[in-house]
Amino acid sequence: MYSREVTAFRACIYRAGTSKGIFLHMNDLPQDAQTRDKVILAMFGSPDKRQIDGLGGAQVLTSKLALVGPSSVPGADVDYIFGQVDIDHAYISYSGLCGNISAGIGPFVIEEGLVRAVEPVTKVRIYSKNTDQIYVAEVPVNDGHPVIGGDYAVAGVPGTGAKLNIDMAGCAASCRMGLLPTGRPKDVWTVPGYGPLEGSMVDAVNPCIFVRAKDLGLKGTERKSGDLSEEQAHLLEEIRKIGFEILHKKYNPLDAVPFVAFVSEPKDYTDYLTGRTILERDMDFLSRVWFLGQIHQTYPGSISCCSGAAAVIPGTVVSDIRGMQPRANVRIGHPGGIIEVEAVCGQHEDGSPKIERLSYGRTARRIMDGYCYVPNNRFME
Numbered sequence: 001m002y003s004r005e006v007t008a009f010r011a012c013i014y015r016a017g018t019s020k021g022i023f024l025h026m027n028d029l030p031q032d033a034q035t036r037d038k039v040i041l042a043m044f045g046s047p048d049k050r051q052i053d054g055l056g057g058a059q060v061l062t063s064k065l066a067l068v069g070p071s072s073v074p075g076a077d078v079d080y081i082f083g084q085v086d087i088d089h090a091y092i093s094y095s096g097l098c099g100n101i102s103a104g105i106g107p108f109v110i111e112e113g114l115v116r117a118v119e120p121v122t123k124v125r126i127y128s129k130n131t132d133q134i135y136v137a138e139v140p141v142n143d144g145h146p147v148i149g150g151d152y153a154v155a156g157v158p159g160t161g162a163k164l165n166i167d168m169a170g171c172a173a174s175c176r177m178g179l180l181p182t183g184r185p186k187d188v189w190t191v192p193g194y195g196p197l198e199g200s201m202v203d204a205v206n207p208c209i210f211v212r213a214k215d216l217g218l219k220g221t222e223r224k225s226g227d228l229s230e231e232q233a234h235l236l237e238e239i240r241k242i243g244f245e246i247l248h249k250k251y252n253p254l255d256a257v258p259f260v261a262f263v264s265e266p267k268d269y270t271d272y273l274t275g276r277t278i279l280e281r282d283m284d285f286l287s288r289v290w291f292l293g294q295i296h297q298t299y300p301g302s303i304s305c306c307s308g309a310a311a312v313i314p315g316t317v318v319s320d321i322r323g324m325q326p327r328a329n330v331r332i333g334h335p336g337g338i339i340e341v342e343a344v345c346g347q348h349e350d351g352s353p354k355i356e357r358l359s360y361g362r363t364a365r366r367i368m369d370g371y372c373y374v375p376n377n378r379f380m381e
Contacts, residue, residue: 005376009039012369013055016104017362018156018298018336020062022055022372023108026069026079030379037092038379040065043372044085051087055372060292063087064101068109076127076134078109084256084292096206096257097130097171099301103164103362106137107146111366117144131174131205138165148365155337156273156298161363168305169358171205175247179203179353182246185315189242194235200316201246204309204355205302206257209243210317213264213286220264220286223272223335225294236260236290253293259303260290263318266333273298273336283333284311284322299334305358307332308341313353328357 012023022043029036041047044063045054056063065083072079082101084093106124109115115124124137140147140162150162172179181201191197199211213220216232225233243258244251264287266280289296289303296303308330310318322330330341344357 006373007376008371008373009043010369011043011055011372012108013367014066014101014104014108014364015157015367016102016364017100017154017301018061019064019098019100020057020367021064021066021101021104023066023068023104025112026067026081029067035379039374040083040085040092041090042374042378046085046087047089049087056085056087058087059297060084060087060294061297064098065092066101066105066108068105068112068114070114071127073127073134076125077115078105078124079127079129080105081129086254089254091254093255093257094130095255096174097128097302099166099168099205099304099360100362102126102128102135103137103166103301104364106139106164107364108366110139110141110146117141117146128171131171133171133174135171136167138167140164150363152361152363154361154363155271155334155339157363161365163361164364165359165361166301167357167359168205168302169355171305172309172355172358173203174205175203175207177203177247179309179313179355181207185313185319186317189239191235191238191242193238197239198317199239200310200318201243201258202306202310202313202316204358205305206259206300207243207247208259208261208289208303208306208310209239210261210263210307210310211239212317212321213262213288216262218262218264220262220288221267221269222288222295224297228295233293236262237293240290256292259300259306261287261303261307262290263287263321265321269333271335271337278333278337282331283338284325284331285318286333288335295335298336299332299339301360301362304332304339304341304360305343308343308360309345309355309358312343312345
């Protein structure tokens with residue numbers, strides 16, 4: 001029996017790709033958005049650096065949210081909202097998608113009975129309310145349940161699991177400004193305190209500005225924010241501000257979208273998670289993502305797709321480094337290892353690039369479920 005001072009909300013903790021989040025049913029929460037967000041912040045224990053009074057993991061990769069409900073649009077099986085729950089502020093960013101958390105939606109909705117299991121693979125069409133687009137998850141199924149065990153390894157995740165294939169081709173141009181928001185594969189921007197800088201902005205799943213690591217005085221093998229000087233960190237955020245301007249968005253340092261990635265030619269480096277050597281021959285290029293004031297510890301699933309798209313669009317700084325190749329698999333070296341993306345670029349009738357295939361593999365599993373007890377005074381004010 002629990003106290004009348006708290007309200008119990010159903011909750012599930014899911015590890016999806018290299019992220020971990022709280023998965024919730026939309027219909028279990030208050031329908032007023034402001035009240036709902038107060039409940040969610042209390043569940044995570046935000047704002048607090050340790051999130052000690054909640055379920056959050058006290059780092060950006062483990063302070064993530066998935067809201068799931070019945071489909072509200074034709075052609076989709078379920079609705080999904082992603083939220084990045086801030087640790088230090090009472091704020092949830094609902095802009096853009098998390099490709100890792102998105103990988104967990106398919107198996108979750110099958111387990112929850114929202115989608116009927118079809119063996120051997122269930123295709124789940126998921127409507128992203130963040131971007132008003134649909135992507136497809138292919139979930140291996142056995143005996144009416146998602147398969148967990150398998151031999152597929154995800155860099156940044158211990159062990160192996162069943163491979164989930166996520167096709168994000170339907171999530172190109174998420175900001176409604178085209179695959180190339182500036183209309184060009186490369187641009188030169190004037191960055192305050194730096195001067196002219198060449199880069200490419202691509203919008204596939206989430207928008208990202210790609211720049212060459214060497215142009216910023218970086219090697220491309222950096223693993224953590226401490227590997228950057230204060231000036232370099234400031235410069236990356238100044239570049240991100242340009243992305244806000246291009247997208248006609250007001251700059252907000254707590255908003256994860258747009259991203260910035262700095263890329264470089266392949267070279268051997270040490271995987272910081274395991275200490276093993278990642279070989280130059282096993283990758284097409286190196287990339288590091290600037291994410292909410294720090295270097296991403298691995299690589300976002302969304303920006304894996306965006307990087308894959310950038311690698312197959314002629315004329316971007318990424319395709320310049322990789323070179324135009326006939327194979328569709330793009331191999332990206334990141335701080336935790338290598339992620340592969342299948343990317344195919346065609347053309348629209350006007351000659352502009354068109355992403356025809358954009359998929360990646362992930363593993364996911366339910367860690368726990370039950371009830372999260374939220375003090376009433378945190379949301380009934």
